[in-house]
Amino acid sequence: MIRLLVADDESLLRMAFRMVFDAEPDMEVAGEAADGERAALLARRLRPDVVLMDVRMPGMDGIEATRRIVRDSPRSPVLVLTTFDLDEYAFAALKAGAAGFLPKNARPEELLSAIRAVAAGEAALSPRVTRRVLERFAPQMTPPPALRDDRLARLTAREHDVLAQVARGLSNAEVAAALRLAEATVKTHLSRVLVKLGLRDRAQVVVFAYESGLVRPAADPPEA
Incomplete structure (x- = not known):
C-alpha cells in the first residue's frame, strides 16, 4: 500500500x-x-x-x-x-x-x-525533460570546487562513464549501446553511482552531473 x-x-x-x-x-x-x-x-x-x-x-x-x-x-x-x-x-x-x-x-x-x-x-x-530544464538554468549553478572533486572521486572510471551518459538523457539501453555493455551491467553501475553519491533516482543524477561540472550546457542553437 x-x-x-x-x-x-x-x-x-x-x-x-x-x-x-x-x-x-x-x-x-x-x-x-x-x-x-x-x-x-x-x-x-x-x-x-x-x-x-x-x-x-x-x-x-x-x-x-x-x-x-x-x-x-x-x-x-x-x-x-x-x-x-x-x-x-x-x-x-x-x-x-x-x-x-x-x-x-x-x-x-x-x-x-x-x-x-x-x-x-x-x-x-524523464532524464531528457530534466536535462532540458537544466540546459536552460545550469548557469545558475556554482557549486564549490572541493565538493565537486570529492564526490566524483568516489566513482570508478566505468561508473563515471555511466553517470555521464545518463546525465545526457540516455536510457539504460542507450547507455549500454554507447558504452558497449550489457544493459544489466549498466543497471548495476547506475545503482552503485546512486549509492556512492547519495542520490535517489535518475533525475537527481542529472542535477548532480550539471552541478558538478561533469556535463556542460549545450551551446545555443544558431539562429536561422
Missing part, C-alpha cells in the same frame, strides 16, 4: 485527489496539509511513501517545504504538482530535491503512474 501525503491549499482539490487515490487498490491518503509548514511536519510524523506537493501555498511554499522534507524525511520522496507548467518551477523543484514534477492538469493515469514510480524509487520526470 502506497501511503500518500497531499499538500495543497485548495480543500476541494485535496478532496478530489483523495477520491482518486482511495479508489486505487494500492493507495491510501495518510494525511493532508494546506501549507508547506504543515506538510513538512506531517511528513516527519506520518512518514508517507510519497508526498504530493503544490508549489504556491500560503506561508511556506511548496519548494521550501520540499527542501525541508528531503532534508528531514528522506524516505518520503516529493512529487511536485502545480498549475504553473513553467520550467522555473521544475528547476526549483529539482534543485530542492523533488523526485518529479507534473502539472495538475496531467491525466489521472499519468499522475497515478508517476506516484507508483516515485514510490518505487524512480524519478517521475
Whole structure:
C-alpha cells in the first residue's frame, strides 16, 4: 500500500485527489496539509511513501517545504504538482530535491503512474525533460570546487562513464549501446553511482552531473 501525503491549499482539490487515490487498490491518503509548514511536519510524523506537493501555498511554499522534507524525511520522496507548467518551477523543484514534477492538469493515469514510480524509487520526470530544464538554468549553478572533486572521486572510471551518459538523457539501453555493455551491467553501475553519491533516482543524477561540472550546457542553437 502506497501511503500518500497531499499538500495543497485548495480543500476541494485535496478532496478530489483523495477520491482518486482511495479508489486505487494500492493507495491510501495518510494525511493532508494546506501549507508547506504543515506538510513538512506531517511528513516527519506520518512518514508517507510519497508526498504530493503544490508549489504556491500560503506561508511556506511548496519548494521550501520540499527542501525541508528531503532534508528531514528522506524516505518520503516529493512529487511536485502545480498549475504553473513553467520550467522555473521544475528547476526549483529539482534543485530542492523533488523526485518529479507534473502539472495538475496531467491525466489521472499519468499522475497515478508517476506516484507508483516515485514510490518505487524512480524519478517521475524523464532524464531528457530534466536535462532540458537544466540546459536552460545550469548557469545558475556554482557549486564549490572541493565538493565537486570529492564526490566524483568516489566513482570508478566505468561508473563515471555511466553517470555521464545518463546525465545526457540516455536510457539504460542507450547507455549500454554507447558504452558497449550489457544493459544489466549498466543497471548495476547506475545503482552503485546512486549509492556512492547519495542520490535517489535518475533525475537527481542529472542535477548532480550539471552541478558538478561533469556535463556542460549545450551551446545555443544558431539562429536561422
